[in-house]
Amino acid sequence: xxxxxxxxxxxxxxxxxxxxxxxxxxxxxxxxxxxxxxxxxxxxxxxxxxxxxxxxxxxxxxxxxxxxxxxxxxxxxxxxxxxxxxxxxxxxxxxxxxxxxxxxxxxxxxxxxxxxxxxxxxxxxxxxxxxxxxxxxxxxxxxxxxxxxxxxxxxxxxxxxxxxxxxxxxxxxxxxxxxxxxxxxxxxxxxxxxxxxxxxxxxxxxxxxxxxxxxxxxxxxxxxxxxxxxxxxxxxxxxxxxxxxxxxxxxxxxxxxxxxxxxxxxxxxxxxxxxxxxxxxxxxxxxxxxxxxxxxxxxxxxxxxxxxxxxxxxxxxxxxxxxxxxxxxxxxxxxxxxxxxxxxxxxxxxxxxxxxxxxxxxxxxxxxxxxxxxxxxxxxxxxxxxxxxxxxxxxxxxxxxxxxxxxxxxxxxxxxxxxxxxxxxxxxxxxxxxxxxxxxxxxxxxxxxxxxxxxxxxxxxxxxxxxxxxxxxxxxxxxxxxxxxxxxxxxxxxxxxxxxxxxxxxxxxxxxxxxxxxxxxxxxxxxxxxxxxxxxxxxxxxxxxxxxxxxxxxxxxxxxxxxxxxxxxxxxxxxxxxxxxxxxxxxxxxxxxxxxxxxxxxxxxxxxxxxxxxxxxxxxxxxxxxxxxxxxxxxxxxxxxxxxxxxxxxxxxxxxxxxxxxxxxxxxxxxxxxxxxxxxxxxxxxxxxxxxxxxxxxxxxxxxxxxxxxxxxxxxxxxxxxxxxxxxxxxxxxxxxxxxxxxxxxxxxxxxxxxxxxxxxxxxxxxxxxxxxxxxxxxxxxxxxxxxxxxxxxxxxxxxxx
Amino acid sequence: xxxxxxxxxxxxxxxxxxxxxxxxxxxxxxxxxxxxxxxxxxxxxxxxxxxxxxxxxxxxxxxxxxxxxxxxxxxxxxxxxxxxxxxxxxxxxxxxxxxxxxxxxxxxxxxxxxxxxxxxxxxxxxxxxxx
Numbered sequence: 001x002x003x004x005x006x007x008x009x010x011x012x013x014x015x016x017x018x019x020x021x022x023x024x025x026x027x028x029x030x031x032x033x034x035x036x037x038x039x040x041x042x043x044x045x046x047x048x049x050x051x052x053x054x055x056x057x058x059x060x061x062x063x064x065x066x067x068x069x070x071x072x073x074x075x076x077x078x079x080x081x082x083x084x085x086x087x088x089x090x091x092x093x094x095x096x097x098x099x100x101x102x103x104x105x106x107x108x109x110x111x112x113x114x115x116x117x118x119x120x121x122x123x124x125x126x127x128x129x130x131x132x133x134x135x136x137x138x139x140x141x142x143x144x145x146x147x148x149x150x151x152x153x154x155x156x157x158x159x160x161x162x163x164x165x166x167x168x169x170x171x172x173x174x175x176x177x178x179x180x181x182x183x184x185x186x187x188x189x190x191x192x193x194x195x196x197x198x199x200x201x202x203x204x205x206x207x208x209x210x211x212x213x214x215x216x217x218x219x220x221x222x223x224x225x226x227x228x229x230x231x232x233x234x235x236x237x238x239x240x241x242x243x244x245x246x247x248x249x250x251x252x253x254x255x256x257x258x259x260x261x262x263x264x265x266x267x268x269x270x271x272x273x274x275x276x277x278x279x280x281x282x283x284x285x286x287x288x289x290x291x292x293x294x295x296x297x298x299x300x301x302x303x304x305x306x307x308x309x310x311x312x313x314x315x316x317x318x319x320x321x322x323x324x325x326x327x328x329x330x331x332x333x334x335x336x337x338x339x340x341x342x343x344x345x346x347x348x349x350x351x352x353x354x355x356x357x358x359x360x361x362x363x364x365x366x367x368x369x370x371x372x373x374x375x376x377x378x379x380x381x382x383x384x385x386x387x388x389x390x391x392x393x394x395x396x397x398x399x400x401x402x403x404x405x406x407x408x409x410x411x412x413x414x415x416x417x418x419x420x421x422x423x424x425x426x427x428x429x430x431x432x433x434x435x436x437x438x439x440x441x442x443x444x445x446x447x448x449x450x451x452x453x454x455x456x457x458x459x460x461x462x463x464x465x466x467x468x469x470x471x472x473x474x475x476x477x478x479x480x481x482x483x484x485x486x487x488x489x490x491x492x493x494x495x496x497x498x499x500x501x502x503x504x505x506x507x508x509x510x511x512x513x514x515x516x517x518x519x520x521x522x523x524x525x526x527x528x529x530x531x532x533x534x535x536x537x538x539x540x541x542x543x544x545x546x547x548x549x550x551x552x553x554x555x556x557x558x559x560x561x562x563x564x565x566x567x568x569x570x571x572x573x574x575x576x577x578x579x580x581x582x583x584x585x586x587x588x589x590x591x592x593x594x595x596x597x598x599x600x601x602x603x604x605x606x607x608x609x610x611x612x613x614x615x616x617x618x619x620x621x622x623x624x625x626x627x628x629x630x631x632x633x634x635x636x637x638x639x640x641x642x643x644x645x646x647x648x649x650x651x652x653x654x655x656x657x658x659x660x661x662x663x664x665x666x667x668x669x670x671x672x673x674x675x676x677x678x679x680x681x682x683x684x685x686x687x688x689x690x691x692x693x694x695x696x697x698x699x700x701x702x703x704x705x706x707x708x709x710x711x712x713x714x715x716x717x718x719x720x721x722x723x724x725x726x727x728x729x730x731x732x733x734x735x736x737x738x739x740x741x742x743x744x745x746x747x748x749x750x751x752x753x754x755x756x757x758x759x760x761x762x763x764x765x766x767x768x769x770x771x772x773x774x775x776x777x778x779x780x781x782x783x784x785x786x787x788x789x790x791x792x793x794x795x796x797x798x799x800x801x802x
Numbered sequence: 803x804x805x806x807x808x809x810x811x812x813x814x815x816x817x818x819x820x821x822x823x824x825x826x827x828x829x830x831x832x833x834x835x836x837x838x839x840x841x842x843x844x845x846x847x848x849x850x851x852x853x854x855x856x857x858x859x860x861x862x863x864x865x866x867x868x869x870x871x872x873x874x875x876x877x878x879x880x881x882x883x884x885x886x887x888x889x890x891x892x893x894x895x896x897x898x899x900x901x902x903x904x905x906x907x908x909x910x911x912x913x914x915x916x917x918x919x920x921x922x923x924x925x926x927x928x929x930x931x932x933x
């Protein structure tokens with residue numbers, strides 16, 4: 001493997017390494033950091049200074065991250081020279097490390113303006129975590145602190161010290177604070193807000209010396225004035241740390257000169273971050289630095305894409321009580337553009353947009369920065385804003401949607417296709433209680449023709465229906481832009497029996513990884529197996545009936561109904577594990593055994609050797625019923641949960657569902673098999689069963705709702721089956737029962753299942769029985785594969801001669 | 803002696819089902835061949851993200867979606883379409899002659915392929931959980 005050395009353990013360098021790792025483990029990486037800390041977020045140092053965060057909070061990658069990726073981390077070692085010809089770097093510990101590729105990410109160092117007394121005790125810079133800790137140690141309530149520099153960093157330092165109780169003065173050389181980001185109006189507003197917080201601001205002061213005798217006592221300025229200070233922070237700017245590169249003979253101007261792919265003047269040596277100079281510019285803000293890292297990572301891993309383009313400078317000051325955002329240029333006269341302004345000094349609000357040729361060239365927001373994404377978008381897209389100019393400063397007010405409807409005459413024909421007037425629609429709303437578009441269509445046929453009046457119908461409903469409900473118009477995906485409920489209806493009424501038919505007739509003809517599996521399920525549930533299954537529309541797990549793992553191998557989980565197995569089964573599992581060199585045998589959370597690390601081509605042989613059915617642990621389908629030992633063995637069991645669970649699993653296994661269905665059956669309310677957090681749970685109690693549905697313990701934990709309580713096991717199984725089939729038919733694909741039950745409501749579910757008319761319940765159970773009859777153990781495909789190459793890798797018909 | 807530009811006979815066309823991919827190892831290289839109906843295309847069988855087997859992905863028009871984390875790779879260009887990453891896989895010339903799929907071992911890696919517009923659908927809910 002090629003050796004990659006990174007000098008600098010900061011945000012830009014490690015950000016680049018993170019990107020490199022996304023392309024796979026292509027390098028043996030060594031990282032040198034002269035600070036004794038793991039990679040941390042330098043931007044948040046001001047929050048540490050302000051006491052809002054502690055050092056641990058700002059760690060971005062802990063030691064375990066370096067270990068996990070096999071990165072050799074050399075903390076506290078400063079690289080003192082680079083030998084670009086022999087391709088080695090030498091550390092201040094005497095170590096010599098060879099490299100094939102080198103990334104220099106040495107960042108920058110504080111700029112110390114020429115003045116006397118910078119060596120005095122109590123003078124700090126504000127750049128590293130150690131600087132911040134030293135400052136925190138020295139700052140005390142009531143002491144006088146001076147910050148030299150009224151830019152972003154200086155103001156953040158000032159605010160931090162002020163929060164620590166110091167009496168803070170900001171001393172700035174220029175007549176405006178943050179003069180690079182703000183015009184004089186914005187700067188004046190910022191000054192007044194900072195002063196209101198209790199920070200003293202001194203503008204146009206050039207510091208000539210730091211006074212004191214050993215310890216700092218104050219600052220003296222060029223104009224002869226002075227102030228007292230027991231603590232001084234110099235935050236007057238940064239300069240690229242390029243000395244190492246310069247001594248190594250690389251081309252260096254202000255920073256290390258790089259091309260669009262961050263390569264320096266010497267091949268195989270790159271620079272990224274604040275130390276790099278790209279097209280004459282050195283960047284100091286994090287976003288462009290991460291972009292640089294991305295471009296470099298792509299090229300260094302052999303996947304070169306477009307290089308790094310110059311970035312629009314954008315900066316944000318967000319300290320308690322003050323918000324400033326500035327991007328692009330603010331000086332309209334310098335670029336021959338024009339400015340649009342809004343200013344409200346008493347509210348502390350200011351915004352200025354700079355336009356050139358109707359395109360945004362820059363903007364300033366003070367006081368309220370919530371619109372910054374909108375303007376950044378305009379800035380980056382450089383779109384023509386001539387049509388939007390009236391509403392550039394503030395978005396247009398929301399339209400009165402009811403107005404058009406109110407102005408419309410009652411006799412006005414809303415739906416020309418079906419001849420439905422406004423008064424017809426109002427009548428349907430008033431007399432038939434119509435409150436959704438679907439109900440309106442049923443009642444009046446309005447908008448069922450060309451559909452061009454749909455918006456007007458919706459506006460009428462919104463204006464007049466007391467309980468207007470916006471339909472969950474969530475379409476499946478852009479390829480087939482219809483809600484799933486509608487798609488089920490289309491599949492049924494148009495007799496569509498394959499995914500490709502649906503895509504060809506109602507979609508874009510191609511489909512994607514989102515809609516294809518969903519449509520597969522919809523076609524399956526509507527036709528109960530009486531259709532053409534299109535394997536290409538299904539996820540790989542469903543093509544080969546195993547769960548794909550991160551390395552492309554598969555896992556095999558045989559069915560073990562109710563979590564009950566036998567010595568014979570266990571022996572076969574053990575034999576298979578040895579015979580096929582299974583990498584891990586794992587007890588799952590579902591009371592089953594998982595054989596991990598199996599090659600695709602071994603799957604049919606393993607299934608045959610196991611002689612057990614598929615546990616379908618890889619699909620959106622019936623997983624299992626977890627049981628406790630119930631009355632068979634347990635001292636407390638009051639119901640035979642083991643048998644009930646096995647029977648439930650037997651009745652439902654091999655069926656596909658909108659999302660996975662995990663069940664549980666417990667013999668007493670102690671709930672040892674956790675039935676209350678299962679999609680369907682049977683809870684045994686003295687003389688009865690409680691059936692619970694919609695539970696889950698995954699990303700969120702939801703306690704299942706009680707569906708009903710019944711006396712016999714048969715009734716319990718029937719109630720479970722009713723809910724199961726109802727969920728199969730009504731839920732959206734990828735909607736777990738816990739979301740489904742919340743969306744539909746348990747009361748409606750009870751009405752439509754256990755309390756439904758006899759024929760409705762019978763129909764649900766009949767459809768379930770039909771689907772069950774057409775289902776089979778998918779692992780039987782071991783004997784009758786769908787295609788010759790379902791499991792077998794293709795062998796080329798001829799070899800390449802060497 | 804076969805030169806790299808000669809066509810290597812790989813498989814019967816019907817062994818690669820419509821809108822699916824199949825993996826094949828040729829000359830030490832893992833290649834995924836896809837049947838798009840009107841044509842066949844071949845790319846390196848290794849997702850630039852985490853090395854996932856692209857042959858096992860769902861075909862979406864002229865792209866394939868990696869089964870591991872849903873990176874979308876353009877079958878003709880080799881470029882990653884989603885997310886917008888500067889990454890690509892090698893592509894190989896394919897031809898069908900009398901029902902036999904042949905490829906040339908010429909790696910075409912159209913560098914700096916233009917990034918294609920981001921499709922509407924995002925997310926990877928479809929990856930199954932374990933157990």
